[in-house]
Amino acid sequence: MIAPDALKGYRGAARDVLTRFSVRVWSDVEMDTTRGKFTGIILPRSETADDRHIVLKLRTGYNIGVAVSTVKEILETGYREAHYKIPEREFPYDPAKPRVKLLGTGGTIASRLDYRTGAVIPAFSPGELYGSVPELADIGNLETEKLYGVFSENMGPEQWIGTARAIGREIEKGVDGIVIGHGTDTMHHTAAVLSFMVQNTPVPIVMVGSQRSSDRPSSDAAMNLICSTKVAAESDIAEVMVCMFGPTSDQYCLLHQGTRVRKMHSSYRSTFRTIGDVPIGQVSPDSIRTIRKDYRRRRKDRNVTIQAVFEPKVAIVQYYPNMQPDIIEALIDNGYKGIVIAGTGLGHVNKPLYPALRRAHDKGIALFMTVQTLWGYAQMYVYDTGRDLMDLGIVPAENMLPEVAYVKLGWTLAQTTDLAEVERIMLTSYAREITEREPHDGYLIFQAGAPWLQEHFRKFWK
Numbered sequence: 001m002i003a004p005d006a007l008k009g010y011r012g013a014a015r016d017v018l019t020r021f022s023v024r025v026w027s028d029v030e031m032d033t034t035r036g037k038f039t040g041i042i043l044p045r046s047e048t049a050d051d052r053h054i055v056l057k058l059r060t061g062y063n064i065g066v067a068v069s070t071v072k073e074i075l076e077t078g079y080r081e082a083h084y085k086i087p088e089r090e091f092p093y094d095p096a097k098p099r100v101k102l103l104g105t106g107g108t109i110a111s112r113l114d115y116r117t118g119a120v121i122p123a124f125s126p127g128e129l130y131g132s133v134p135e136l137a138d139i140g141n142l143e144t145e146k147l148y149g150v151f152s153e154n155m156g157p158e159q160w161i162g163t164a165r166a167i168g169r170e171i172e173k174g175v176d177g178i179v180i181g182h183g184t185d186t187m188h189h190t191a192a193v194l195s196f197m198v199q200n201t202p203v204p205i206v207m208v209g210s211q212r213s214s215d216r217p218s219s220d221a222a223m224n225l226i227c228s229t230k231v232a233a234e235s236d237i238a239e240v241m242v243c244m245f246g247p248t249s250d251q252y253c254l255l256h257q258g259t260r261v262r263k264m265h266s267s268y269r270s271t272f273r274t275i276g277d278v279p280i281g282q283v284s285p286d287s288i289r290t291i292r293k294d295y296r297r298r299r300k301d302r303n304v305t306i307q308a309v310f311e312p313k314v315a316i317v318q319y320y321p322n323m324q325p326d327i328i329e330a331l332i333d334n335g336y337k338g339i340v341i342a343g344t345g346l347g348h349v350n351k352p353l354y355p356a357l358r359r360a361h362d363k364g365i366a367l368f369m370t371v372q373t374l375w376g377y378a379q380m381y382v383y384d385t386g387r388d389l390m391d392l393g394i395v396p397a398e399n400m401l402p403e404v405a406y407v408k409l410g411w412t413l414a415q416t417t418d419l420a421e422v423e424r425i426m427l428t429s430y431a432r433e434i435t436e437r438e439p440h441d442g443y444l445i446f447q448a449g450a451p452w453l454q455e456h457f458r459k460f461w462k
């Protein structure tokens with residue numbers, strides 16, 4: 001007889017099947033179904049989910065829902081309760097080591113399984129962190145603080161401002177480096193906005209996340225945390241950066257400038273790429289190797305400027321063929337103060353949008369053009385379309401990435417509504433968001449695009 005709480009969350013048909021085969025939540029099982037055989041662990045079921053599926057964690061780490069109607073037999077091969085509980089340990093203090101502050105905002109890196117619902121939820125505790133990645137203590141003294149516990153689609157102006165202020169506080173307190181745990185989905189938006197809100201940082205500010213939660217064997221959480229903490233503690237790079245998994249072979253992480261980085265793959269661990277530039281460097285648990293040398297250097301002073309402001313009435317419009325002007329009209333009528341367009345090619349949209357864009361300009365809305373190709377510059381003097389759009393008052397934003405131009409415009413419009421000043425700020429490069437030229441070899445060679453290329457170029461990296 002199975003104890004009722006051994007079937008956490010399971011009801012109805014699913015509960016009946018588990019009871020029939022005498023298996024429980026956390027049982028290791030071999031399941032024979034009409035769709036084939038599956039081997040894994042039975043996970044708790046969300047209390048709000050249907051009663052027709054059993055959730056199985058496969059050996060690969062993926063969770064699947066098996067329809068109870070397909071189950072022929074379930075055999076329990078083992079049982080270990082709460083596989084995914086992270087052991088808590090007190091972080092050891094070593095006065096000789098640098099002081100690193102880890103600010104948590106949420107995302108997969110701060111996630112673990114919720115035993116009640118079976119879902120991956122944000123959680124964050126210093127003890128858990130050290131319990132799961134003890135190597136961190138070899139690098140520095142880590143203090144942690146949970147600022148937020150959200151998946152990153154829920155980060156926005158309020159959290160950006162709060163994070164910038166927290167960074168300012170920590171720098172004044174004297175930390176040697178800051179790590180910010182963040183969901184990967186919008187990490188590049190936050191990295192960009194912090195590059196503007198936090199100016200002249202004397203210490204490294206390193207954003208980190210993970211694509212796969214730490215309960216999965218292929219998790220990138222530990223590697224990313226070790227690399228980012230190492231950069232925060234030891235590097236001389238005083239910039240806002242993103243430090244994430246590099247090649248798929250677990251060799252190193254890539255270190256990206258906060259304004260030149262983008263999440264480029266929805267599920268690979270190797271997802272962040274520097275766009276329009278080469279990464280700042282490569283980081284492994286034993287070494288930091290810089291690729292670019294023109295970064296700002298670490299300083300002893302605490303002269304950081306925090307400009308934590310944001311005008312929320314700003315939008316990005318990703319142009320697509322056949323876009324109707326009512327999209328632009330809606331932004332005008334709803335009081336938007338700035339629009340960043342991600343145009344086609346060198347920075348174009350179709351003619352039917354022109355009257356709406358003219359009206360937007362006449363209303364004093366700041367209009368900037370970026371390119372949806374991501375690499376390259378808005379060059380609006382090449383074709384008639386570009387020239388027409390510039391006549392309508394749209395300003396090409398050089399090679400600023402669309403998301404970067406978006407957060408920069410929100411930050412700028414919160415400081416001034418004088419359009420000439422807005423343009424001046426937008427076209428001044430604060431943190432490499434605009435560069436004079438883009439390297440032709442940025443993507444594949446330095447970013448682990450192809451292993452054979454890596455091997456080839458290793459010879460020249462001495």
Ligand code: ASP
Pocket residue numbers: 106107108109150151152153182183184185186209210211212
């Ligand atoms: N959806 C998650 C987030 O961005 C994904 C992650 O953390 O990797 O918060």
